[in-house]
Amino acid sequence: AQKITQTQPGMFVQEKEAVTLDCTYDTSDPSYGLFWYKQPSSGEMIFLIYQGSYDQQNATEGRYSLNFQKARKSANLVISASQLGDSAMYFCAMRDQQTGANNLFFGTGTRLTVIP
């Protein structure tokens, strides 16, 4: 079974609007971490936000927030007030005891296009 599932190969959003990128995960470990990375066309991988399985509140980092629904095993990324520079690939990733203490397992990504 896939550890990380991103069901949206591509998404479009109007500039200044909010957008939600979906991510579901599969693990039986009680302790795990969820990450979102951004990969612009230049190719580098940029860390955006982190959510720990024991964190009581949803993580937020500026315009990024993580909608963490533990029972549903989902960790959707919400980008508010989209900007043209947000156009990129977005990867959800997970670390649990099975993947290894410091390794991340990545989803297949969602390509976000922000329309002016």
Next chain:
Amino acid sequence: DAGVIQSPRHEVTEMGQEVTLRCKPISGHDYLFWYRQTMMRGLELLIYFNNNVPIDDSGMPEDRFSAKMPNASFSTLKIQPSEPRDSAVYFCASSLGEYPEKLFFGSGTQLSVL
């Protein structure tokens, strides 16, 4: 502060040639990872090191791939002999190994094997 530095950014070689990719992790980071990214398989972990020691190399495709970390500031990934199916973007990443243990990635090496 300098991030993870990879070289070269682009490498074009012919099948059968040896390829060496280089990585300098962020100073003070104890963990170093090599990932490969392809359209078909996405991002895959090849190998990772902790304090210069290889911990998990189960993702290394075959014996043609080898990785070394002779010291805390340098790692290489070598492919010998290279094949067209090795064409991919190879990322190096490093981590402090402390909560939340996020990985910092280099800019990647785009490898094309003709």
